[in-house]
Each structure stands twice: as C-alpha cells, then as structure tokens.
Amino acid sequence: MRLLRFFCWSCVAAFCGLLLSFSGAFLYLSPSLPSVESLRSIQLQIPLRVYSSDAKLIAEFGEMRRSPIAFADIPEDFISALLAAEDDNFANHYGVDLTSLMRAATQILKSGQIQSGGSTITMQVAKNFFLTSERSFSRKINEILLALQIERELSKNEILELYVNKIYLGNRAYGIEAASHVYYGKPIREISLAQMAMIAGLPKAPSRFNPLVNPSRSMERRDWILGRMYSLGRIDQQRYEEALAEPINASYHVPRPELDAPYVAEMARAEMVGRYGSDAYTEGFNVTTTVPSDLQQAANHAVREGLIDYDQRHGYRGPENRLPGMPRESWLTALNKLSALGGLEPAIVTAVENSGILVLTRSGEETAVAWDSMKWARPFLHTNSIGPRPQRPEDVVQVGDLIRVQRQADNSLRFVQLPAVQSALVSLDPHDGAIRALVGGFSFEQSNYNRAAQAKRQPGSSFKPFVYSAALDKGYTAATLVNDAPIVFADDALAQVWRPKNDNNTFLGPIRLREALYRSRNLVSIRLLQDLGIDSTLRYIERFGFEKKDLPPNLSLALGTASLTPMEIAEGWSVFASGGYKTEPYLIERIEDRAGQLLFVANPAQTPDSADKDAQQADGLQVTNQAEPIIAERIIDERTAYIMTSMLQDVIKRGTGRRALALGRNDLAGKTGTTNESKDSWFSGYNADYITTVWAGFDQPESLGRNEYGGTVALPIWMNYMAAALKDRPSHLPVEPEGMLTLRIDPHSGRIASPGTQDAYYELFKSEDSPPSMGEFEMGLGIPGSPLPADEAAPFDLF
Numbered sequence: 001m002r003l004l005r006f007f008c009w010s011c012v013a014a015f016c017g018l019l020l021s022f023s024g025a026f027l028y029l030s031p032s033l034p035s036v037e038s039l040r041s042i043q044l045q046i047p048l049r050v051y052s053s054d055a056k057l058i059a060e061f062g063e064m065r066r067s068p069i070a071f072a073d074i075p076e077d078f079i080s081a082l083l084a085a086e087d088d089n090f091a092n093h094y095g096v097d098l099t100s101l102m103r104a105a106t107q108i109l110k111s112g113q114i115q116s117g118g119s120t121i122t123m124q125v126a127k128n129f130f131l132t133s134e135r136s137f138s139r140k141i142n143e144i145l146l147a148l149q150i151e152r153e154l155s156k157n158e159i160l161e162l163y164v165n166k167i168y169l170g171n172r173a174y175g176i177e178a179a180s181h182v183y184y185g186k187p188i189r190e191i192s193l194a195q196m197a198m199i200a201g202l203p204k205a206p207s208r209f210n211p212l213v214n215p216s217r218s219m220e221r222r223d224w225i226l227g228r229m230y231s232l233g234r235i236d237q238q239r240y241e242e243a244l245a246e247p248i249n250a251s252y253h254v255p256r257p258e259l260d261a262p263y264v265a266e267m268a269r270a271e272m273v274g275r276y277g278s279d280a281y282t283e284g285f286n287v288t289t290t291v292p293s294d295l296q297q298a299a300n301h302a303v304r305e306g307l308i309d310y311d312q313r314h315g316y317r318g319p320e321n322r323l324p325g326m327p328r329e330s331w332l333t334a335l336n337k338l339s340a341l342g343g344l345e346p347a348i349v350t351a352v353e354n355s356g357i358l359v360l361t362r363s364g365e366e367t368a369v370a371w372d373s374m375k376w377a378r379p380f381l382h383t384n385s386i387g388p389r390p391q392r393p394e395d396v397v398q399v400g401d402l403i404r405v406q407r408q409a410d411n412s413l414r415f416v417q418l419p420a421v422q423s424a425l426v427s428l429d430p431h432d433g434a435i436r437a438l439v440g441g442f443s444f445e446q447s448n449y450n451r452a453a454q455a456k457r458q459p460g461s462s463f464k465p466f467v468y469s470a471a472l473d474k475g476y477t478a479a480t481l482v483n484d485a486p487i488v489f490a491d492d493a494l495a496q497v498w499r500p501k502n503d504n505n506t507f508l509g510p511i512r513l514r515e516a517l518y519r520s521r522n523l524v525s526i527r528l529l530q531d532l533g534i535d536s537t538l539r540y541i542e543r544f545g546f547e548k549k550d551l552p553p554n555l556s557l558a559l560g561t562a563s564l565t566p567m568e569i570a571e572g573w574s575v576f577a578s579g580g581y582k583t584e585p586y587l588i589e590r591i592e593d594r595a596g597q598l599l600f601v602a603n604p605a606q607t608p609d610s611a612d613k614d615a616q617q618a619d620g621l622q623v624t625n626q627a628e629p630i631i632a633e634r635i636i637d638e639r640t641a642y643i644m645t646s647m648l649q650d651v652i653k654r655g656t657g658r659r660a661l662a663l664g665r666n667d668l669a670g671k672t673g674t675t676n677e678s679k680d681s682w683f684s685g686y687n688a689d690y691i692t693t694v695w696a697g698f699d700q701p702e703s704l705g706r707n708e709y710g711g712t713v714a715l716p717i718w719m720n721y722m723a724a725a726l727k728d729r730p731s732h733l734p735v736e737p738e739g740m741l742t743l744r745i746d747p748h749s750g751r752i753a754s755p756g757t758q759d760a761y762y763e764l765f766k767s768e769d770s771p772p773s774m775g776e777f778e779m780g781l782g783i784p785g786s787p788l789p790a791d792e793a794a795p796f797d798l799f
Contacts, residue, residue, distance in 0.1 A: 044066060044068055044165055044166060044174075044175075044284075045062065045063075045064045045066060045174070045282040045283075045284075046062070046064075046066050046067075046068065046282065046283065046284030046594050047060045047061055047062025047063075047064065047065065047066065047281065047282075047284070048060070048061040048062055048269065048272060048280050048281055048283075048284075048285050048287065049061075049285070049286050049287065050264075050265045050268045050269065050287045050289060051286065051287065051288050051289065052258075052259050052261070052288075052289060052291050052292060052293045052296065053288060053289060053290055053291060053292045053293075053589060054292050054293050054294075055288070056257075056258040056259040056293045057255070057257050057258045057259070058257050058258075058259050058261045058262075058264060058265045058268075058289070058291075059257055059261075059262065059265030059266075059268075059269070060255050060257075061265075061269050061280075061281055062281040062282060063172065063281070064172060064174045064282070065171075065172050065173050065174065065178040065181075065182060065255065066165070066173075066174040066175045066177075066178050067175065067177040067178050067181070068165045068175060068177070068594075069161075069164065069165060069175065069176065069177040069188065070161065071157045071158070071160060071161040073188075073189065074160070074161075074164060074176070074188070075188060075189050075196065077193050077196050077234075077235075078164075078176065078188060078196040078199070078200065079160065080229055080232075080234035080235070081193075081196050081197045081199075081200035081225055081226075081229060081234075082121075082160075082164070082200045082203075083121075084200070084225055084228035084229045084232055084234065085197075085200045085201055085203075085204070085225045085228065086121055086124070086200075086203060086204075087120045087121040088228070088232060089120075090120065090121050090122075090156065090160075091156065093120060093122075094148065094151045095120060095122040095123065095144075095147035095148045095149075095150060095151035096120060096122075096123065096144050096147055096148065097120050119143065120147065121159065121160065121163050122147040122150050122151055122159055123143050123144065123146075123147040124163060124167075124203075125147075125150060125159055125162050125163050125166070126142075126143050126146035126147045126150060127143050128163075128166045128167065129162070129166065130142075130146055164176045165177075167202075167203045168203075168206055169182075169199065169202040169203065169206050170182075170202060170206035170207060170210045170212075171183075171210070171212065171252065176188050176199055179199050179202065180195075180199060181253060181255065182252065182253055183195075183198070183199070183211060183212070183250040183251070183252075183253065184249075184250060184251075184253065185251075185253035192243070192246060193226075193235070193239060193242075193243045194222060194226070194243040194244075194246040195246075195249075195250075197222045197225040197226050197229070197243065198211055198218060198221075198222045198248070198250065200225055201218065201221035201222055201224075201225050204221075209221045211248050211250035212250060212251070212252055215248045215250075218248055218250075219248050222248070223244055226240055226243050226244060227240075258293070259293045259296060259297070260296075260297070260300055261291060261296045261300075261438075262444035262445075263438055263439060263440035263441070263444060263450050263452065264289060264291050264296065264435075264438050264587065266444075266448070266450065267438070267450070267453065267587055268287050268289055268587055268588060271587065271588060272285060272287060272588075272591075275591075283593070283594065284593065284594030285591055285592070285593065285594075285599075286591070286592040286593075286594075286596075287588055287590075287591055288588070288589045288590045288591075288592075289435070289587050289588060289589060290429075290434035290435050290436065290586065290587055290588070290589045290602075291435060291436060291437060291438065291587070292436065294724070295427065295436050295437040295724075295725055296437050296438075298437065298720075298721050298724035298725055299425050299427065299437035299438070299439045299721050300439060301720065301724075302425065302717045302718075302720035302721035302724070303423045303424075303425050303439045303442065303694075303717055303721075304342050304343060304442060305717075305720060306423060306694075306696070306713070306714075306716050306717035306720060307419040307421055307422070307423050307442050307696070307717075308406075308416055308419060309716065310419070310421055310696070310704075310708070310713050311417065311419040311420065311421060312376040312377075312416075313705075314380060314383065314386060314705060315377070315378045315379055315380030315381065315386035315387065316376075316377035316378065316379060316380055316396065316417060317380045317417060317420070318380075319349075319397065319401035319402050319403050320346075320402045320403065320404070320418070321334075321401075321402040322398070322400055322401055322402070323348060323400045323401075323402060324398065324399060324400030325400065326400065328360070331348045331350075331360055332360070332362070332364060334348070334402065335347070335348060335360070335361070335362045335402075336362055338362075338402075339445055340445075341404075341418060341442070341443040341445055341446045342418075342442045342443035342446065343406060343407070344404040344405070344406050344416055344417075344418060345361060345362065345404065345405050345406070345407065345413075346361075346362065346402060346403075346404060347359035347360060347361050347367075347369075347402075347403055347404070347405045347413070348360045348400065348401065348402055348403075349397045349398065349399050349400060349401045349403060350366055350399060351399065352393050352394050352397060352398065352399060353393065354371070354392060354393070355368075355370070355371055356368055356369050356370045356371040356373075356374070356393055357369050357374075357393050357397060357415075359403070359405060359413065361405070367413050368412075368413070369405060369413045369414070369415050370412070371392075371393055373413075373414040373415045374390065374393060374396050374397075374415040375389065375390065377390055377396045377415065378390065383702070383703050383704070383705045383706075384703075384705055384706045396415075403415070403417070404416050404417055404418055418442075418446070419442055420698065421696060421697065421698055421704070421713075422441050422442055422447075422451055422696070422697065422698065422699055423439070423441070423442065423451070423694065423695060423696040423697075423714075423717060424439060424440055424441065424450075424451035424452035424455065424566045424694070424695045424696075425437065425438065425439040425452065425566070425692065425693070425694050425717065425718075425721060426438055426452045426453075426566045426567050426569075426570040426585075426692065426693050427570070427690050427691070427692040427693075427721065427725065428570050428571070428574050428583075428585055428690065428691050428692075429689070429690065430574040430575075430577035430578040430583065430607075430686065430688070430690070430691045431578055431581075431583065431606055431607045431609070431610035432583055432586075432604045432605070432606035432607070432610055432632075433571070433574065433583035433584045433585045433586050433604050433605075433606075434585075434586060434589075434604070435585055435586065435587045436690060436725075437692075437721070437725075438452050438453075438587075439452065440452045440453065440454075447699075449699070451565075451566070451695065451699075452565065452566045452567055453565055453566075453567045454565065455565055455566070455695070455699075456550065456563040456564060456565055457563065457564070457565075457675075457680045457695060457697060457701075458560055458561050458562065458563065458564075458675045458679075458680055459560045459562060459564055459569055459673050459675075459680070459682055460559070460560040460673035460674050460675040460680060460682055460710065461520045461522075461525075461559070461560055461656075461671060461672060461673045461674065461682075461710070462560060462569060462671050462672065462673030462682040462683065462684045462693075462710065463557075463559075463560035463562060463564075463569075463673065464517065464520070464525050464558065464559075464560065464671065465517070465573070465576065465644055465647075465648060465671055466540075466541045466544060466572060467525055467528055467529055467532075467537065467541075467557070467558050468513065468517055468525075468528070468644065468647070469540075469576070469636060469640055469641075469644055470528075470532055470536075470537050470540045470541065471513065471528050471532060472637075472640045472643055472644065473540070473636060473637055473640050474532055475769055476513060476528070476769075477513070477643075477750075477763070477765050477766075477769050477770075477771065478512065478513050478514040478643055478646070478647055478763055478764060478765075479512050479513070479514070479745045479750040479751075479763045479765070479771060480512065480513050480750055481510040481511065481512060481749070481750045482510070482511060482513060482516060482524045482527050482528065483509065483510055483511075483523075483524075483527065484502070484507050484508040484509060484510070484511045484516065484521045484523050484524050485507050485509060485523065486499070486501070486507060486523070487499075487500065487523055487526065487527070489555060498555075500522055500523060500526055500555075500559065501522065501523070502521055502522050502523060503520065503522065503674070507523070508521065511524060512747075512750060513528075513647070514647050514650060514763070515650075517647050517648070517650070517651065517655075517671075518647070518650040518651040518653075518654055518655030518656070519655060519656075520651075520655070520656050520671075520672065522558070522559055525558035525559065526555050526558045526559070528558065529555055529557060529558040530555055534553055534554065534555065534557070535553075537557070538551055538553060538557070541557075543582065543635040543636070544571070544572035544575055544582070544635070545568060545571045545572055545582065545584075546562065546564065546568060546572060550562050550563045550564055550568075560673060560675065566693045566694070566695045567585060567693075569682070569684055569693045569695075570585070570684065570691055570692070570693035571583075571584070571585050573684045573686060573691050573693065574686075574691045575635060575636060575641065576641050576644045576645055576648070576669070576686070576691075577645075577669075577686040577687075577688065577690075577691045577734075578607050578632070578641070579607065579638045579641050579642070579734055579737070580634045580635065580636040580637060580638040580640065580641040581606075581607045581632040581633065581634050581635070582605075582632055582633050582634075582635045583604065583605055583606060583607070583632050584604060584605065586602055586604050588600070588602060589601070589602050590602065601627070603627040603629070603630060604630065605630040605631065605632040605633070606629060606630065606631070606632055607631075607632055608631055611629035611630075611631060637766070638737045639737050639739055639740055639766045640766075641734070642734055642736060642737055642740065642764070643764050643765075643766075644669075645669045645733075645734060646669075646764055648669035648670055648671055648685075649668065649669045651669070651670055651671050651672070652668050652669065652670055652685070656671075656672040656709075656710065656711050657670050657671065657672055657683065657685070657711060657715060658711075659711055659715055659716070659719065660685070660715065660718075660719055660722075662719065663719060663722065663723055663726075665687070665726065665731060666731055666733075667687040667688070667731040667732055667733045668685055668686070668687055668722070669685060669686055669687070670683060670684055670685025670686065670718070671683070671684055671685070672709065672710030672711045672714070672715060673710045673714075674709040674710045677703045678703050678704045678705060678706070678708050678709060679697055679698075679701040679702060679703055679704065680695065680696075680697045680701070681695070681696040681697060681704055681708065681709060681710045681712070681713035681714040682694065682695050682696075682710050682714050683710050683711070683714040683715040683717075683718045685718055685722070687726065687731075687732050687733070688732040688733060688734055689725075689726065689729060689732050690722070690725055690726070692718055692721060692722060692725075694714040694715075694717045694718045694721075695714060696713040696714045696717065739766060739767045739768075740764060740765070740766065740767065741764070741765045741766075741767050741770050742762050742763070742764055742765075743762065743763060743765060743770060743771075744757075744760050744761070744762055745760060745761055745762070745763045745771070746760060747759050747760065747761060750771060751771045751772055752770075752771055752772065
C-alpha cells in the first residue's frame, strides 16, 4: 500500500510538475504568440495572370503557382486521403494529438534524434503560417500553443482549407489545386482516387515522394495511403484494388499560355510592377489587356511569315551547327538543349535522299521533309547576291546538319532557317488608343528586346504625312503645285553643302501635293518644310506625341530622319485615322484582385463618336460606377485629317503602296517608308477601325538589299495582318466633315478648271482654301495660302 501510495503521489507530482511547466511556458511564450484571428484574413501568395480581351491566358508571373480552393470544392476522397496520410484523428482532437506526441517522444528517447514531430494538421497550419521549420523544443511548444488557439477560433473546415491551400507540393506548386494542374493538367475535382492519394502523400516530403523524380517511392507512398483509407473504411475493396492497379501517370504540366503574346505580357508585367511594386507578383491580380486573341494571332503569323519570306529571298546561310558521326542519343541531347523559336523547331538531318531529307526532332521521331520546301535554299553570298539554285537535297544539307523546320497545318515539316532580320508590328484602335496587337520581334525567346516600343529607328518617307499635314493646315491644298526639281542647301546644321535627291534620281517639275505624296518625292517634302519653317513645323509635329529631342531641327526632318519607335509612329498616324483627335496608346483594360473585385478600369481619352458608343453600351448593360468618358483633344482640323486620308488612299491606289490593292478594299490609306541604303523598311496604314505600323530591319542597322523597300518587306506583313483583321468587316471610311468642297481642277495650274479643260480632275478643298478659277487668277486675285511658285527658269534653287 505504501508503494502504491508513493507511486500515486509521484504521478500526481509529475502531472502537477508538467502542468506547472506547461503553464509557465504558456505564460512566458503567450505574449509573443501571433493573433490567430489574422488567419481569417490571411492573403496567400497568388501569381499575376495576364489575359487577352477575350479571356485567353497570355502569361503568369510569380514564384509560387497557386490556385486557392474553397473547402466546399475539395473532393471528399481527397480529404479522406489527406487525413489518412497526415492526421486520421483530425476530427476528434483539439489541435494536439497526445498519442502522436508520445510516439514522437519515444522515438527521441530511443534514437536521441528528432525523427517525427507528431504534428497534427492544425499544428502544421500553425507552423506554416506563423513559425519557421527549425527543429527545436521551443518551436514545438509554440506550435502546440498556437494549435490550441487555432482550434478554439477556427472550425475544422476552415483549418483544412488553410492547410490544403498553403502546403508546398513540389515543382513550385503551392496548394492542392496547383499541384493537380502541375502533375496532371486538370483541376483536383477531375483526377482519380489514385492520383488524389499521390498528391496527399506529398506534404510529408515533396522531393522524396515526387512522382516525376522518384516514381517508385511515390507509388509506395500512394499505395500506403490507399491501404490506410481502406483500413479506416473510407473506401471499399473494389475501389482500393482499382486504385492500386493504376500506374503512376504524372507528368509535368507547365501552365501553358492560351495565346502567344510574350511582348504584350512583358509590357503588362512592367506596368503592374510600376503600379504595385513587388506585390504585383504575389497578390493574385488578374490583368485583362486590350488585345483580342484573333488579332494577336494574325499579327504573330504576319510578322513571322513576312520575315521568313524576306530571309528566303536572300538565300540559305547554312546549318546552325554540324554534328556528323554522332550516335542518336547525342543528337537528342543536343536537340533538347535548344528550343523552338517563333515556331521553328530544331532538327538534325539523319538521311539525305532524292525526294527530300529525314530529320530527327526533339520528340525523338524521324520525319520527312520534302524537296519542294528546300528549293529556295540558294547559297547566301551577301545581301545583294545569292548562289545558283540547288538541284538536289545534297546541294543544301548533309547528314548531321542542325537545321530548323516549320510544322505545317497538315503536320508536315517545311525546311526553313532562323531569320537574321527582325520586325515589329503595332496595331491600335484610333478612337481610344487601345493596343489591339503587338509583336516586338520574330521570337521573344530569341530576344526579349521589344522593337515595337523600344527600337528608335528612322521612319523615312512614312514620316512625310506629318509635314504634309502641317502644310494643309497652313493654307496649302492637295492641288497646290510645288517644284520637284534639283535643289542645293548650304546649311551648317546639315553639312557644308547638301544636295538631296529623289529615290530614283529623277525630277518631275511642278507637281501637285497629292501626287508628290503618293510618288514620295523627297524634294517636294524638303521645299514644303523650308517654306513652312523648321521651328513652327517642329511645334506642329510635336502635337502628334513626338518628343522634340527625337526630331532633328533641320531640313532632313522632311525625309524622316527622326528617331522614333513603331509605337510612336502608330500613335502619330492615329490622328489621321481618328479625324484629328489625339489619343494615347494603352494596354491594360482592367485589373481585378484575387476575389474578382475590380481595382481599375481604363478610361482613356477617346473620340466623341467612340465615347457616345460606349455610353450607349453602358446604358444597355446597366453598368454602375461608369466613369464619365474623357473626350480626346482635337489637335488638327478634321478637314485636314480627311484630306490627308484621301491623299494617303492614293498611295495605295496609284503610288508606292499599290500592292495593298490585292486586299480588295477601298477604305485603306497608308504610306511606305525606306531609309538610306534600305536600312529600315516601314509601312503605316489604316482604315477607320485600325491603324497599323510595321517596321522591318536588322538590329544592327545594315542594308536590307538593293531591291528591298517599304513596299517589299514591311508592306506584305501589314497586308497579311490587315487582311485577317478586316476580314468580314464592311468598308469603313471617315464621314466627310462640313466645310469641304469638291472642285474640278486644271492639272497644269492647280486652279479651278474652265469648261472643256482636258484631263481635269476632282479635288477636295477646305472651303476657305479653294483655289480661284483661271479667270480670277488672270485678274490678279491670287491663290489663298502660301504655295511655292514653280520656278522653271533655273534648274536649281539655292537656299
């Protein structure tokens, strides 16, 4: 009895000692414990996602892949698998499972090391949200105290929801929904029981039980969990056996963009970081851009095909590498180090036959490439010269050559090479500045440099419309005659003596402004600028959105020697397309937070007709909190914009842009641009729906070739895109504004034609700038405005 009494009192003393120790620890540690209530408002890190205007995923930015899931959406089978693996007594304990803790303590006494922590799911939530992964007794006590508080303040369902969304499950996947997408490419509700058990086995050791790295260990862990589920009565024998029989079929599923628009994504990312800093990557923002997927796809295709066509005109530069005499495994290793660029896949030639070649691709398949797709491959000699046509495949490639192929719609392969030349395309809605398509180069993987927004190049003759617009607003008319004759300038700002010339080194004498523009006569543009005055013209042109520092303060400005990006050119041209209004390009349409609440909706300055249309749509949809539309500033006379559109339509109808007639539309206006030695090729054009600018050239400026111009390189890209963008759209011409006259004009004098005048034509005028008739002129009434006289007395004008 004495021994029994002693043992009982010893137990009581030990219990009291433990109680006092625990109470002391609680009193000591509790002031430093975080508030459990904060778990209710915890913000899990969610990546930034960028979408097209029609909700196609463009890109995802952030270190953690996470898609939070509500408890109600967690499958019952997964909850059973998770509890079987991690905490089968979860429903019964109050945050701490004494049996598990005693088991962990026994392991420590036996081995002298911490082997398992005996943690419940609630304790893991405490550790994941508030503590570090340090293995120490003080941290364990904190964990226990926090778990007890969590159980008092949160329901079991809330605790489970926090746990399954926070845990790391390998391959940058945080939370079960992200893991399901990473390993199986499907949401958690759509995967099988065996797959759920595999994911439930990952929290213990994501690297050790990773099905991609250690499939055998992963299967062992999965099967053990399935066995636990069966023994606990969570699944019946049939489901257990069926799940056991299922092989490990996990594979790596990167969240693949639904739309290839990496330059757009990068611009959106940079703007979001500018707005929100580093929080942009973690706060779960969903960004909707102004770019529709169909227009972006058309732009991608147009740029890539245009560059490939140019590249093939200039011959084959040879394989990217030669790897003859190597085993197949070495070839596959070499291929797997390379990626597809702009849709062009790397391949190694394995056989050369008369009908074509066989190539090994990264998938390990050997596929035929037809000889017909190789006949373009004349040897490249230099920019202006290529070698003889190949007669057979062996004239082009050898076994072991590392080449590029392009997969066609019928899954066949086409022989290509990576273009050395680059291009950029920008397409805007002229009525509000929305970016509808943007391509910054042949391949973002090849070069992240966004030529559409960053590359400042000389626009050449595509800049001339701004000078012509200044002239029209200064009293010139489309019928004004200007002398297209040789001219010499002694100007210290340019050179000691400057003798500009036309592209073909010919001179046409007195010529109408309309004809001078569609024929792109350099000397007429220079005479206009000289007469208008450089300073006043610079002030006028700056209205279009150009910075003064990019505009040369000399007469070369008339030939397009400014340094401007395709985006800036498109922004400037949008003034003509919008009827004289200045709009700013913008990319982000709206921003939503993780809960789908709107944080930002774009409200750009827009033309009055566009604002009216938006207001009508808002009324029809009963949109609340709709911001009052901002009306864009009109920076040029709408009649000037209308006449410029008419003149630029003639560039396509009878000038340097005639190739665009193949589109079969009557509402297109545009202008080519080619700089000295054909280093830059441009085409800007529009109708009332889209203004699109295309640039093409080498990153390090060099000649595109003797016979390459804006009309041969940039224009075909523009046509390819606009054909798709305007498909099934009706003709959309601007409405003629008030205060316009259409008069019959004498082609030789630029004045109103007398009855019976031969070759007379109709021309548009502002009512106050209409020319006099021949009779009025002969009576000395003169011409309004300030046209230059056609000086036919001397072959040169010296200024």
